[in-house]
Amino acid sequence: MMSEREQIQQEIFDNVNMYEEVSFELTPQEEIDMNDRPSPIYNYKDPNHKPPFKNGEDYTEIEASQNGEVNAVAFGKCGYHLKKITEKHGIAYLYHNRETDRIEIWGESYKFDSVILDILKRFENAETFLKNKYI
DSSP: OOOHHHHHHHHHHHHHHHSOOOOOOOOHHHHHHHHHSOOOOOOTTOTTOOSSOSSOOEEEEEEOOSOHHHHHHHHOGGGHHHHHHHHHHTOSEEEEETTTTEEEEEEOGGGHHHHHHHHHHHHHHHHHHHHHHTO
């Protein structure tokens, strides 16, 4: 049984997934990179599944929200929604580094755009939820 907060977070996550899938056109280099090797399959439950990775995963990062409450709603309890995004896109790892207030992303670079889009939708939905909550 989920708590009221977890139900709200799940509703926000479900709304993010209702958006149409946005297709991105790969650059010629991304297509070459994508075909270099098969996509790795990650064991997310393995306690040793932490960066740095041995498969040569690419890395990028984006800024998290300046508002801690927005981050809490967007990411969920114990990073629940970040874990869902990680598994949905089959990337290696997503992590909110609170010291730098950035979201670190490891995986295949051609997946980064769709991962970042999902994260930004989570922020947008969290901000909308909190705005409506305090009206």
